[in-house]
Amino acid sequence: MATINYFVSGKKRKSVPVYVRFSAGRGVDLIVKSGLTVNPSRWSNSTQTIKQRITTDADDTLIKELKKLYDNIEAECKNYYGEYSKEWLSDVIYKYHNKKSVDAKTLNDYISRFIADSEAGDRKNKAAMDLAPGTIKAWKGFQRIFNEYQGTYTEKRIKYLTENKKTLRPVKKVDFENVNIDFYNSFVGFLSDEGYKRGTIGRFIKELKMFMLKAIEDGLHNNRQFEFSAFKGITSESFSVYLTKTELEKIARKDLSGNPELDKARDAFLVLCETALRISDYQKVDVSIRKSEDGTKLIYITQTKTKGSIVIPCSARLEKILTKYEGNLPKLPDQYINRRIKIVAQLCEIDEVQRWTEEKYGKRFEKTAHKWELITCHTGRRTACSLMYLAGIPTISIMQISGHKTEKIFLNYIKVTPEENARKLSLHPYFTGLAVAN
Numbered sequence: 001m002a003t004i005n006y007f008v009s010g011k012k013r014k015s016v017p018v019y020v021r022f023s024a025g026r027g028v029d030l031i032v033k034s035g036l037t038v039n040p041s042r043w044s045n046s047t048q049t050i051k052q053r054i055t056t057d058a059d060d061t062l063i064k065e066l067k068k069l070y071d072n073i074e075a076e077c078k079n080y081y082g083e084y085s086k087e088w089l090s091d092v093i094y095k096y097h098n099k100k101s102v103d104a105k106t107l108n109d110y111i112s113r114f115i116a117d118s119e120a121g122d123r124k125n126k127a128a129m130d131l132a133p134g135t136i137k138a139w140k141g142f143q144r145i146f147n148e149y150q151g152t153y154t155e156k157r158i159k160y161l162t163e164n165k166k167t168l169r170p171v172k173k174v175d176f177e178n179v180n181i182d183f184y185n186s187f188v189g190f191l192s193d194e195g196y197k198r199g200t201i202g203r204f205i206k207e208l209k210m211f212m213l214k215a216i217e218d219g220l221h222n223n224r225q226f227e228f229s230a231f232k233g234i235t236s237e238s239f240s241v242y243l244t245k246t247e248l249e250k251i252a253r254k255d256l257s258g259n260p261e262l263d264k265a266r267d268a269f270l271v272l273c274e275t276a277l278r279i280s281d282y283q284k285v286d287v288s289i290r291k292s293e294d295g296t297k298l299i300y301i302t303q304t305k306t307k308g309s310i311v312i313p314c315s316a317r318l319e320k321i322l323t324k325y326e327g328n329l330p331k332l333p334d335q336y337i338n339r340r341i342k343i344v345a346q347l348c349e350i351d352e353v354q355r356w357t358e359e360k361y362g363k364r365f366e367k368t369a370h371k372w373e374l375i376t377c378h379t380g381r382r383t384a385c386s387l388m389y390l391a392g393i394p395t396i397s398i399m400q401i402s403g404h405k406t407e408k409i410f411l412n413y414i415k416v417t418p419e420e421n422a423r424k425l426s427l428h429p430y431f432t433g434l435a436v437a438n
Helices: 057-078 086-098 107-119 133-149 155-163 181-193 198-217 245-253 260-275 316-324 334-347 377-390 395-402 407-413 418-426
Strands: 003-007 016-023 029-038 288-291 297-302 309-313 353-360 363-370
Touching (some): 016 057, 016 086, 057 086, 057 198, 133 198, 245 260, 245 334, 260 316, 260 377
Antiparallel strands (some): 003 016, 016 029, 288 297
């Protein structure tokens, strides 16, 4: 548990810095300037505040600022998982005094300012790293929809709605104090009427709750109704596919020498199937291949999303691809891989009809598609995890490669049917009758 104290040093000057002392267990004892100053004759190190006999307006302002800074450091500490350092503490204090988002007085202004700060690098994630572009892009998507709920549209959107004879919503601004259960029901109804899926609605609610919580940390409001159990996110299991071992082999063996573009996209997809990498990681990683003491070839990769380092065995198929590209990974923009791998899968006759249900407009709809139509870059990662699980590799070992933090999340992630799981279990000694009785 971290301890935060204030003190001043020196009595001769009329104004001296107020220092922050931050302690957190053994070896962490940091001292930096708070960015605030005080007349030392009016300060008490024992009480860590202004002497209370007679206080001026300036004294009251300083006391409030010290309290807000204390709360800010405490909040940053709770959301930080890296190593504490003098640089980290100085950065927290600097951001507190220069945080532009607190200048925004309304919820809409705050969201805009928060996104702008994040793009500028003034907001960090829990690991004190810059926020991923995909995260900021998602926030912008939420902001656009949230604005439309309030009757504020872009010119492009107004043109589209007018041409399609759609009614524009009346202007109705939502501020911090308006985010309550009535708003929640109205907003969810709006999103459902607009045709958003349950998973997307749940993501929007989660993002709104994040903005509300950050605004509380910045001292802009005290409305905590968004934390009530009724103000819940909405989850929905999305439908996705993975490739069977036979289907993957068809794709790997397909002769695409006459079409270099399809060939490279296929190879990039196969790398994802061999490594379980996220496409965001795959586009940025440099592969480092080393040999262990026993001669086993291993691949070392740093994941973009989690910043975790993983080590993956170099399979025969992966080694063949690396040899083909002179030790490099075949990289293409993910939209190109998504488009071309569907063509490859169709050529390989991976055309089993898939059936599932989706909820839109508050109703459930039956959906069908050929399997090749559903294959994307992410299918490669899901295929890798699912096939390793079916091969009997321990879940914990797969998670060390995939980067999943809990077994529950991992098991929800893989796409293994009950029949496939039963066939896997049928090979266990318990079901074959070969189990040794105690």
